[in-house]
Amino acid sequence: MHSTHDRRGFIVKTGAALIGGIGILGTGQAAQASTASSVNAAGDSSLPPLAVRLANQSGNTITLAWDPPPNYDLKAYTITVSDNGTGECFGAKSGVTMKRLRSGMTHELTVVYKENPVINPNPQTSAPSQPVRVALPPAADTVPPAAPMNARVVFDPNIISWNLFWDESTDDVTPQADLQYDIVFDNGLSSYDVPMGQSVYAESGFIRAVDSAGNRSALSNHWTS
Structure with a gap:
């Protein structure tokens, strides 16, 4: 998509x-x-x-x-x-x-x-x-996921697009496949539930993982396009 x-x-x-x-x-x-x-x-x-x-x-x-x-x-x-x-x-x-x-x-x-x-x-x-x-209300799970690692922007010459990737996180309760990933831009504003390979242009920021209880991981390394 x-x-x-x-x-x-x-x-x-x-x-x-x-x-x-x-x-x-x-x-x-x-x-x-x-x-x-x-x-x-x-x-x-x-x-x-x-x-x-x-x-x-x-x-x-x-x-x-x-x-x-x-x-x-x-x-x-x-x-x-x-x-x-x-x-x-x-x-x-x-x-x-x-x-x-x-x-x-x-x-x-x-x-x-x-x-x-x-x-x-x-x-x-x-x-x-x-x-x-x-x-x-409070959730039983209060432990955040591990921080995403190796956030990076990769150029795809086939569609002339810069695409965002990262190494997936893990969590003690939420299965890895059910973790949500958000972009946190340099100004602190977020875009929720970003798919792997999201296209980006002239932007920079971080990735965070979010489990089902809303616990937010530490931010990934900084990426830029």
């Missing part, structure tokens, strides 16, 4: 759902909509916050949804999601699926969108959304 990187920062898998992008939205727990003031930290009121809701939850994998920012396709916004105040992943036009979040903690999730600096040399950033809080 071929994958490409959207220039706004999230990975699109042809014929499948988005990694770090919108997943299948279902009926979920009660929504927590954003009703905060539209004035952001810089005092600019032109980019109001998104109304973010919890659309679906299955174990420690959740889907957030929101209405697209105004003029989304024209503005080419970058959308980012923070978890307890720290940047976690990119979002897509109307939502994001966050796979295998850490168990045994409450995740306070907020969403911000920003204008593309290529289109607007003085890009504006929205106010953060009202937080959506998801409390995950």
Whole structure:
């Protein structure tokens, strides 16, 4: 299955759902909509916050949804999601699926969108959304997988593509074939459940392994394309 990187920062898998992008939205727990003031930290009121809701939850994998920012396709916004105040992943036009979040903690999730600096040399950033809080019960398994090793980018001349590989990890509970692998970019944002051989272009970062309980390994060695 071929994958490409959207220039706004999230990975699109042809014929499948988005990694770090919108997943299948279902009926979920009660929504927590954003009703905060539209004035952001810089005092600019032109980019109001998104109304973010919890659309679906299955174990420690959740889907957030929101209405697209105004003029989304024209503005080419970058959308980012923070978890307890720290940047976690990119979002897509109307939502994001966050796979295998850490168990045994409450995740306070907020969403911000920003204008593309290529289109607007003085890009504006929205106010953060009202937080959506998801409390995950503790898991019996608290030991993270071993860190992936030998992360590397290999050029494939047949499709003119740089592809990302690594040595697979092991875990004391989750079978090796069921481990999830995430890209963690240099800016700290992640793309979830990345397949071996993922195509990358002008990017760099690390690989981490995640077991079924959401325990995250240490990061791999640094790779660059």
